[in-house]
Amino acid sequence: MLDAAVVWMNDRGNTEQWGTTPYSRTSGGAERVRRYTTENAPFIAEAGGTPVGALVLDSGPNPLMPIGPAGEPERYVRLLVSDRRHAGRGIGAELLARAAEETRRAGVALLRVDCWAGGGGELVAYYERNGFTPTERFLSGTWPGQVLARRLGPRP
Numbered sequence: 001m002l003d004a005a006v007v008w009m010n011d012r013g014n015t016e017q018w019g020t021t022p023y024s025r026t027s028g029g030a031e032r033v034r035r036y037t038t039e040n041a042p043f044i045a046e047a048g049g050t051p052v053g054a055l056v057l058d059s060g061p062n063p064l065m066p067i068g069p070a071g072e073p074e075r076y077v078r079l080l081v082s083d084r085r086h087a088g089r090g091i092g093a094e095l096l097a098r099a100a101e102e103t104r105r106a107g108v109a110l111l112r113v114d115c116w117a118g119g120g121g122e123l124v125a126y127y128e129r130n131g132f133t134p135t136e137r138f139l140s141g142t143w144p145g146q147v148l149a150r151r152l153g154p155r156p
Contacts, residue, residue, distance in 0.1 A: 001051070001053070001054065001081045001082070001083050002022075002023035002024065002029070002033070002081055003022040003023050003024050004083065004084055004085075005018065005023070005081055005084065006018050006019070006020070006021070006022055006023055007022075008084040014118075014119055016116075016118050016119070016143070017116040017118065017119070017123075017143075036056040036078060036079055037056070040056045040057060040058045040078060041056070041057040041058070041102065042054060042055070042056050042057075043055045043056075043057065043095055043098050043099070043102075045082070045091050045094060045095055047086065051083070052082060052083040052085075052086045052091055053080075053081065053082035053083065053086070053091035053092060053094075053095055054079065054080075054081050054082075054095070055077060055079065055080045055092075055095035055096070055098065055099055056077070056078040056079040056080075057075050057076070057077060057078070057099050057102060057103075058075070058076045058077075058078045059073075059074070059075065059076065060074060060076050061076050061112070061114065061147075062078065065114065065138070065140060065145075066138050066139070066140055067114065067136065067138055067145075067147055070110055070112060070149075072109070072110060072155065072156050073107075073108045073109075073110070073156065074108060074110040074111065074112055075099065075102065075103040075106065075108050075110070075111050075112075076111075076112050076113065077096070077099055077111070077112070077113035080092055080095060080096065080113070082095075092126070092130075093130055096127075096130045096131075099111060100131070100150065100152055103152055104152050104153065108152070109151060109152050109153035109154060109155060109156065110149060110150075110151060110152065110155075111132075111149070111150045111152055112135075112147060112148065112149045112150070113127060113132060113147070113148050114138075114145050114146065114147045114148070115127060115145065115146055115148070116143065116144065116145060116146075117137060117144040117145055117146035118143075118144045124146045124148070127148045128148070130150075131150045132148035132149060132150045133148060133149055133150070133151075134146055134147070134148050135147045135148060135149050
């Protein structure tokens with residue numbers, strides 16, 4: 001799905017978000033996926049037994065990112081991807097709803113995510129449509145990012 005997402009973005013003229021190299025061939029890409037699925041909470045959406053989307057939930061942002069923890073317990077969406085052949089069917093929205101449900105179930109009131117803020121801001125707008133509010137912007141090298149938060153309960 002990640003390799004296909006790179007092709008899909010590139011076909012739309014977006015070569016900045018994830019570059020042009022298939023994700024599986026990027027430096028550390030396969031290892032990152034292995035780590036995400038063994039050290040974090042992965043959720044896989046299926047259609048007819050075939051994976052069509054994935055979300056990885058963690059307890060905070062990637063320590064390599066130029067952003068810090070929230071200062072309160074949180075859950076953090078580390079990865080969200082859907083099979084582009086099933087685009088427009090609400091797979092990402094369902095996975096984000098599951099992440100919110102799991103966050104509440106853990107007794108945590110804050111769900112955050114970071115995403116690419118370049119282009120026309122379409123990805124930021126996607127998360128806003130799914131209940132997130134932009135909080136802080138950042139630069140990771142030349143990659144413009146946006147942190148978004150979704151409050152699921154009162155602040156502790």
